[in-house]
Each structure stands twice: as structure tokens, then as C-alpha cells.
Amino acid sequence: MSDPAGRVSAGVPDWAEAAADVARQAGVQPRPNGMLADHTTMRVGGPADLLVDALDVAAMKRLVRGARSAGLPLTVLGRGSNVVVADAGVRGLVILSRAEGCRIEGTRLIADAGLPLARAATLAQEAGLSGLEFGLAIPGTVGGAIWGNAGAHGGDIAGALESVTLLRADGSEAIEPASALALAYRDSLLKRSPGDLVLTATFGLAPADPAVIKARLDDIRRWRRDHQPLSRPSAGSMFRNPAGDSAGRLIDSCGLKGRRLGGAEISEKHANFIVNSGGASAADVRCLAELARRTVAARYGVELAYEVQFIGDWLDWEGESA
Numbered sequence: 001m002s003d004p005a006g007r008v009s010a011g012v013p014d015w016a017e018a019a020a021d022v023a024r025q026a027g028v029q030p031r032p033n034g035m036l037a038d039h040t041t042m043r044v045g046g047p048a049d050l051l052v053d054a055l056d057v058a059a060m061k062r063l064v065r066g067a068r069s070a071g072l073p074l075t076v077l078g079r080g081s082n083v084v085v086a087d088a089g090v091r092g093l094v095i096l097s098r099a100e101g102c103r104i105e106g107t108r109l110i111a112d113a114g115l116p117l118a119r120a121a122t123l124a125q126e127a128g129l130s131g132l133e134f135g136l137a138i139p140g141t142v143g144g145a146i147w148g149n150a151g152a153h154g155g156d157i158a159g160a161l162e163s164v165t166l167l168r169a170d171g172s173e174a175i176e177p178a179s180a181l182a183l184a185y186r187d188s189l190l191k192r193s194p195g196d197l198v199l200t201a202t203f204g205l206a207p208a209d210p211a212v213i214k215a216r217l218d219d220i221r222r223w224r225r226d227h228q229p230l231s232r233p234s235a236g237s238m239f240r241n242p243a244g245d246s247a248g249r250l251i252d253s254c255g256l257k258g259r260r261l262g263g264a265e266i267s268e269k270h271a272n273f274i275v276n277s278g279g280a281s282a283a284d285v286r287c288l289a290e291l292a293r294r295t296v297a298a299r300y301g302v303e304l305a306y307e308v309q310f311i312g313d314w315l316d317w318e319g320e321s322a
């Protein structure tokens with residue numbers, strides 16, 4: 001267990017009470033059960049000291065400002081589809097980003113950060129606006145997608161985002177053009193300025209026939225069903241693709257498809273996916289990912305970099321024994 005400065009302390013969680021005060025002052029009711037496995041697509045992860053939903057942008061601002069002025073460790077999660085949360089859980093306040101407002105103005109779609117990206121894609125289609133179709137493939141929120149410049153099927157956030165409203169680490173708000181976020185392959189400046197949060201996003205889209213956009217969405221849905229292990233919990237691709245190659249191909253060619261560790265398994269359908277085939281722990285997932293990383297490095301000399309983010313209290317993780 002660690003405090004905001006990273007110092008280790010022994011004993012029972014010490015942030016729960018301070019976090020409860022912050023939630024009370026923000027007028028937000030905590031969730032009675034803070035198990036994060038229930039809020040991540042990999043279905044692993046221990047408890048938050050305190051777990052709350054920010055149901056609108058105003059609640060998000062009150063919670064974040066309150067947590068920061070109380071010196072609380074703070075984690076904001078979207079749909080938990082790009083993270084592996086430690087079995088020991090996450091210290092401090094965990095906020096689930098659930099502000100899902102959305103409006104269309106001309107050819108712009110303006111969304112709160114908690115809106116599921118797939119929902120943004122279908123709302124745009126209904127309005128006859130093209131440019132967010134790729135988002136149907138991505139089971140995260142608008143905010144999480146901007147954080148990692150999510151992309152699929154030839155599109156990405158960088159291709160559609162015009163501007164964002166940020167809540168800065170110092171508590172101020174700023175409207176920034178997309179160019180200020182340095183969006184690149186699965187990357188943005190937000191990854192290096194963790195105090196900055198996306199509150200809302202404006203996408204610039206192009207008018208198109210809703211029937212044509214719908215056909216494109218149907219194609220994407222079909223492709224995903226055929227190529228990804230969607231019936232099992234996962235966090236999507238574990239690793240970024242190295243330049244000029246594919247992480248899945250490298251892992252597959254090491255003969256690792258189907259390899260299991262505890263309840264974690266390298267998917268038979270897509271070797272860059274680790275799936276929870278029942279009862280996996282976060283340590284199972286991370287150990288298996290490390291095994292894949294070591295094997296690929298030994299065979300090809302390629303150091304795979306993680307696309308997923310490991311969050312929470314990994315201090316007592318016994319990965320080296322894997």
C-alpha cells in the first residue's frame with residue numbers, strides 16, 4: 001500500500017475515510033462494492049478503497065478537485081477496457097467516468113468523456129455523419145479512447161477529433177485543439193500528463209448517407225465477430241505492434257496460441273489477446289503476458305511494448321516467479 005508520494009505503509013486501507021469525505025462533499029454516493037473486476041473488460045482486479053460514478057461532468061469536476069485538494073490518490077476509469085487492475089486493487093478514490101451526454105451541431109458531434117465510443121459511432125450514423133465508424137470496434141469511452149488515440153479499421157481518434165475540454169492538474173479548465181494532444185499510434189500527450197482529464201470532446205465529421213454508414217458498421221461488427229475472441233473477457237490487444245510487424249504474428253509464431261497460466265489464456269483466435277477463461281487473477285494475466293514478451297524477445301530480439309496499462313497496487317506482485 002502506498003501514499004500519494006509512493007511511500008509504502010503497512011496495515012488496513014487508510015484512504016477509505018478521506019475518500020468518503022470527498023464523495024460526500026461532492027454529493028456523490030459511493031458504490032457499496034468497490035471490486036474493480038466488475039468494472040474492467042478483463043474481469044480481474046481487487047477493490048478500490050472507494051469507488052464512485054461521475055454521472056455528469058459537474059460531478060466529475062467536484063470529485064477530482066476534492067480528491068486533489070485532499071491529497072488523495074486518484075484514478076479515473078472509463079470502461080476499463082485497456083487496463084489490467086492489480087489483484088490488490090487500487091488505493092484511494094477510483095472514479096468511473098459515466099457522463100454520457102452527447103449532442104450534434106451541424107457536422108460536429110460533441111460528447112461527454114464517459115460516452116461509449118460505440119454509442120458515439122451509432123449516434124453519428126443516425127445523424128448521417130461519417131468519421132467515427134471505427135469506434136464501433138472499441139468497447140471504451142470517448143475519454144479513454146482519446147487517452148490512447150484508439151483506432152481500428154483504418155480510422156482513429158486523431159482522424160476525427162477537433163478539440164477537447166480538459167480539466168488540468170491545477171484544477172483549471174482549458175479548451176485545446178486536437179493538435180495540442182500530440183496524437184500518434186496508440187499514444188497521446190495525456191499519457192505523459194496524467195493530471196489532465198478529458199471532460200468533453202468535439203469531433204468534426206462529414207455528411208454521408210446513413211444507409212452507407214450503417215453498411216460500414218455492419219461490416220465492422222462482422223469482422224470483429226470473425227477475428228476477435230469477443231465471447232471471453234479480455235483487454236483487447238496486450239501489446240503494441242512493433243514497427244512493420246504485428247505482435248499477434250510474433251506471439252503466434254512462437255507457438256504460444258492456447259498457452260494457459262491459471263485462468264489466463266493466449267487466445268487461439270488472436271494471439272495478441274489474453275483472455276480470462278474463467279477465474280483468472282490479474283497476476284495470471286501479467287505473468288502470461290510477460291512469458292509472451294520474454295519468448296518473443298528471446299526468439300526474435302523484439303521487445304514488445306505493452307498497449308494495456310497495469311494499474312493499482314502491484315507492489316507485492318510475484319511476477320518474477322512466472
Ligand SMILES: Cc1cc2nc3c(=O)[nH]c(=O)nc-3n(C[C@H](O)[C@H](O)[C@H](O)COP(=O)(O)OP(=O)(O)OC[C@H]3O[C@@H](n4cnc5c(N)ncnc54)[C@H](O)[C@@H]3O)c2cc1C
Nearest residue numbers: 078079080081082113140141143144145150151152198236
Ligand atoms: C475486445 C476489445 C477490443 C478492443 N479493440 C480495440 C481496437 O480495435 N483499437 C483500440 O485502439 N483499442 C481497442 N481496445 C482497447 C480499448 O477498448 C481502448 O483502448 C479504449 O479506448 C479504452 O477506453 P476505456 O474507456 O475503457 O479506458 P480505460 O481502460 O478505462 O482507461 C484507460 C486509460 O485512459 C484513462 N482515461 C479514461 N478516461 C479518461 C478521461 N476522461 N480523461 C483522461 N484519461 C482518461 C484512464 O485513466 C486510463 O489511464 C479493445 C479492447 C477490448 C476489450
